[in-house]
Amino acid sequence: MSTPLDIVFAGTPQFAATLLQALLSQEHHIVAVYTQPDRPAGRGRKLRASPVKQLADQAGLAVRQPERFDEHECVRLAALQADVMLVFAYGLLLPREALDLPRLGCINIHTSLLPRWRGAAPIQRALLAGDRETGISFMQMVEALDAGAVLNQARCEIKPGDTTALLREQLVQLACDEMPEVLGDLAEDRIEPKAQDSSKACHAPKVDKSEALIDWRESAVQIECKVRAFNDWPVAYTFLGQDRVRIWEAHCLPADPDGVPGTVTEARKAIQVATGEGMLGIDRLQLPGGKPLPAHDFLNAHDLGGQRFTAEAVGV
Numbered sequence: 001m002s003t004p005l006d007i008v009f010a011g012t013p014q015f016a017a018t019l020l021q022a023l024l025s026q027e028h029h030i031v032a033v034y035t036q037p038d039r040p041a042g043r044g045r046k047l048r049a050s051p052v053k054q055l056a057d058q059a060g061l062a063v064r065q066p067e068r069f070d071e072h073e074c075v076r077l078a079a080l081q082a083d084v085m086l087v088f089a090y091g092l093l094l095p096r097e098a099l100d101l102p103r104l105g106c107i108n109i110h111t112s113l114l115p116r117w118r119g120a121a122p123i124q125r126a127l128l129a130g131d132r133e134t135g136i137s138f139m140q141m142v143e144a145l146d147a148g149a150v151l152n153q154a155r156c157e158i159k160p161g162d163t164t165a166l167l168r169e170q171l172v173q174l175a176c177d178e179m180p181e182v183l184g185d186l187a188e189d190r191i192e193p194k195a196q197d198s199s200k201a202c203h204a205p206k207v208d209k210s211e212a213l214i215d216w217r218e219s220a221v222q223i224e225c226k227v228r229a230f231n232d233w234p235v236a237y238t239f240l241g242q243d244r245v246r247i248w249e250a251h252c253l254p255a256d257p258d259g260v261p262g263t264v265t266e267a268r269k270a271i272q273v274a275t276g277e278g279m280l281g282i283d284r285l286q287l288p289g290g291k292p293l294p295a296h297d298f299l300n301a302h303d304l305g306g307q308r309f310t311a312e313a314v315g316v
Contacts, residue, residue: 002188004028006031006080006083007082007083008084008085008086009088010033010087011088011090012051012052012089015169016090017051019109019172020052020056026179028183033061033062033063033064034063035056035064035065035090038065068092068093069092069093070095074095077098077101082103084103084183085098085106085107086107087109096143105140107138107139108141109137110136110139111168111171112134112136114139115146115147115198118147118202119145119203120206120207121206124204125205127158127167127228128225131158132158133155133156133158134155134156135153136175138152138182147196151193151194154177163229163231164233165231207234211234212230212235212237213237213238214237214247214309216238216273216275216309217261220253220280221277223275224250224251227247235286238309239310239314240310243288245286246285247285248286248292249284250281250283251281253272253278253281255278257275259274261274262308263306264304268305269296271295273309281295285298287302
């Protein structure tokens with residue numbers, strides 16, 4: 001066993017809590033946990049603690065939830081005298097002063113093979129681009145966005161049918177598997193940081209809900225990538241008359257388009273739709289107020305024969 005480290009952990013969503021749970025099983029000492037402040041949630045809009053805070057409270061860890069990481073918070077971080085700050089989906093910008101405070105710096109776990117896909121939405125951008133491979137990077141944090149030296153990387157194949165939700169689970173598990181070795185090597189000074197080649201960097205901006213609207217003039221390949229990228233949020237959507245229909249799962253078909261893009265060409269045992277190039281098979285979809293349904297269940301209750309999906313609401 002390598003020398004135990006005094007660690008500050010920073011993260012907010014459920015998948016960050018998964019990593020914190022894995023960290024708790026190691027012999028390192030978590031001196032504090034940083035997470036986003038409690039936010040209103042649910043129909044009652046009552047304040048709800050983040051998944052990371054809920055786990056930290058259960059484990060009896062000290063929790064800090066600043067609205068912003070200001071000079072006062074930097075003083076509090078310095079007082080912890082941590083060896084390292086481990087950051088995963090925290091959601092709050094750390095100033096340069098904070099990055100220099102832990103003895104071994106601040107390390108971010110990023111869900112891409114840097115320098116590819118620097119930014120807030122690396123998994124979605126990889127799927128939208130049709131990438132066949134991704135991974136995780138343990139990176140020394142610097143002021144520039146995701147531009148620090150890489151300490152360790154692990155690769156992950158992107159398989160046909162992978163969605164953001166599925167791929168995120170795989171990458172989080174990969175991070176959990178790699179973390180003990182990275183922290184051990186860090187404690188024993190066995191890591192040689194590798195500078196990124198910024199000429200190969202590409203930006204992964206935060207996803208906007210408007211991007212999820214399907215343009216049926218695009219190819220079936222492009223639309224399938226969009227469906228996969230936006231599952232589980234914000235979910236690709238289209239319109240059927242006045243109804244906004246969410247498309248959760250779809251696949252490309254080896255056939256030439258038959259009809260105007262968006263036209264449903266098969267609606268008996270399956271749902272097939274013409275696109276700008278190729279045909280798209282819809283596997284799971286959802287009407288407003290309803291649950292996501294497999295195509296055959298949807299067709300039992302709705303006749304789509306000859307209808308057309310559009311990019312805006314149509315009709316009365």
